[in-house]
Amino acid sequence: MIVGDLLELDDLHIEVAWAGPHLLDREVTGVTSTDLQDPARYLQRGELVLSGLVWWRPDEGQAAMRFANALRIAEVAALLAGEGTHGTVPPELVEACRRHGIPLLSVPAGISFRSVTDRVYLRLWGDLQATDEGKAALPAAARRALSRLIRAEAALDEVLERAVADLGLPDCSLTTGAGRVLASSAPTTPWTEPRTSPRSTTAPVPVGLPGDSPFDGWLLQPHSEPGPTATTMLHGLAELLTPLATRARATATAQRHTGTRLIELLDSGADTEAERGLALSGLPARRRLTPVAARIDGLPESWTAAALAEALHELPDPFVAAPDGRGGAVALSPAPEEQIAQTLHRLLPRLEAVLPSRRRLRLGIGATVEPAADDLRAALVQARYALYTEPPGAVGRCSRITSLETLLRGVPAEITADFRRRVLAPLIEHDRTNTVSLLDTLDAFLRHSASWSRTAEALHLHVNTVHYRIKRIEELTGRNLLTLEDRLDLWAALRCVG
Structure with missing residues (x-):
């Protein structure tokens, strides 16, 4: 896929805001979404970058130039600028992209970034299929049937059930690296044994590239020991599912970038921008929010954010989880404090089981507050303090600080x-x-x-x-x-x- 292919997706109404000669021929390797002003460290070469331009303000003359420079450094394929925040693409951004040689495309206000992301990955997946046709270990008829299901966005449970029936595979589950079940061909528990557990009896098959942390990435986990033929088929099925895993990772990365920006705004006291970011975060409007803080000493904060997100996926509500720039991670969830506390307490042993060198996870929960920037900022401080009111491997809660002794536990x-x-x-x-x-x-x-x-x-x-x-x-x-x-x-x- 090349950048110019986006212009052929008529239903998305994407247009060129600026592109020099041959820049639309750049090859696309993926897509990511960000509203960080300097996203360079999160970007990969050849990616399309989707941005709602929440970071841009007319009174900051160099903001657009810094953003375009970050894209140039990361060697991205192009920038897709959403028109939902500021209307038309700002002229300052057009000039910055021209200066730095970044193709700039506009996405109309009525088009969701999710629809753009989905179409890009379906196109990339189609290219991959054309390249690899005949190489995968699946019979052609079964491969076509499963491909049709995936293109129709069928539930993953249905895809696995069809694969098991058509290919004669043992029942299997699609899980995260930590063992959270995403889909299964047969009833199973919400979590399986992680691949590092000595109680895991069958070796999982990786789906796509491994993640940056033990909590990232997908695994295809057979429920019983497969024979040699079934093992080959499982690898073929994993290949077929790889574009979905890639898309899920891109979505998670985009959500993490949005969360990082939101937390930065809350911490800095930029209340107006923070509340605008909150409205664009995907969290339900006008619902009270509960902040959660996490830390794993000695490990990257991206691992901590991934661990926190893995636990909060257990709850039915949407959430935002991101590194906090202080060596840990924070999350905002509309779930009530008690429900979050019970979920974290139950899942802590599973999360820690995949950490290296017996590392321990600290967790702290702040007060449930109205979705106003000043209230959330205070609750975030409480959550970070609560981290240290209990030992590692336990859940600290600000609401449980009811004595001088518990208050002192949070002091360094x-x-x-x-x-x-x-x-x-x-x-x-x-x-x-x-x-x-x-x-x-x-x-x-x-x-x-x-x-x-x-x-x-x-x-x-x-x-x-x-x-x-x-x-x-x-x-x-x-x-x-x-x-x-x-x-x-x-x-x-x-x-x-x-």
Whole structure:
């Protein structure tokens, strides 16, 4: 497929805004959608780039030039600019594309990017079929029948059922790398064992290229051990399904780009643009949203975003999940907090099972709020804080921060350790060189609401001994345990992890 083929798709009404000689002959390898101002790191050579131009503002003179330069660096095939946001394609963008040699095509406001993406991948798939005809391991009649189903956008379950019936294959499922079932020829559980699991008894067949993370990519998983002929047929079926996997990955990438831009706008305080981005994100309008934060220490944030999306696909509602530029990822979902928490808790072991080197996934959930930029920004802060209120491998929830102890868990360990050391240093030094622990005495005294008699009973001491030790604690720390303020400081220091 070449760029000029887009002009032959009459129902899409795509027109040339600018293209130099021979630029419409550029070969197309794929399609991606983005509204990032600098998307270069997300683009591949030969891709068509769809953009709604949400990033463009008339008062930023160099914005169009920076965007076109990013496309030039990535060596994309062409830019398709949607006219739904600003009307006609801005002259500044036309000039920028001319300067950088990027073919620029316009997509009318009434044409969805999804329809453009689908038509491009169907065309690419047709080219692939023509190139590979006779090479695949499927009988011609069965291949044609399955191809007709795929072109008609039949449900994947139906495609697999037909393949099993026509080719004599064992029942099989189409899954993600982590084991989430996308389709199956027979009833099965929503998740299968991931390919890395020792409990996985049959080897899956990759569908298309492997993903960037263990959560990306599709696998064809037979339910029972196939024979040699069936194995060959499964590889042929995987070939046939590859364009669908490629299209799904492109859609996910486009959604991630949209989410990245939205999170950037929310974090930066650009409320007007953020709310416009929210309207274009695909999230249901006027529904309350729940933010979720995630982090996998030591792994790319793109992996974290993919893991978070994999879990949220379990819920029926649409969502946005994207890297947050801070080493983690965040998501916005219209599902209620409790439903999200239960889903994440249930799926955490499965998600962590495919991570390398025993890495752990942290998750935090903020408050469910109205879809207003300032409310969402506050809820995102809560979700990121909640990440650290529970240990890795658990789900932190801002709504569960109901005590000083849970509040302190979210404070970075470097801060709490320093606070503990500064407040309790004299007692720590005392206990290091003495058999009597003043730290234990202080903890018992505060736990028993500063009751002399109950502290003495708990420590099996005489009351006078407790009086002596508390006086010694006050002398060493310079605190007065008769005042609430000093008690709270010491209690907080004891609760901080050293």
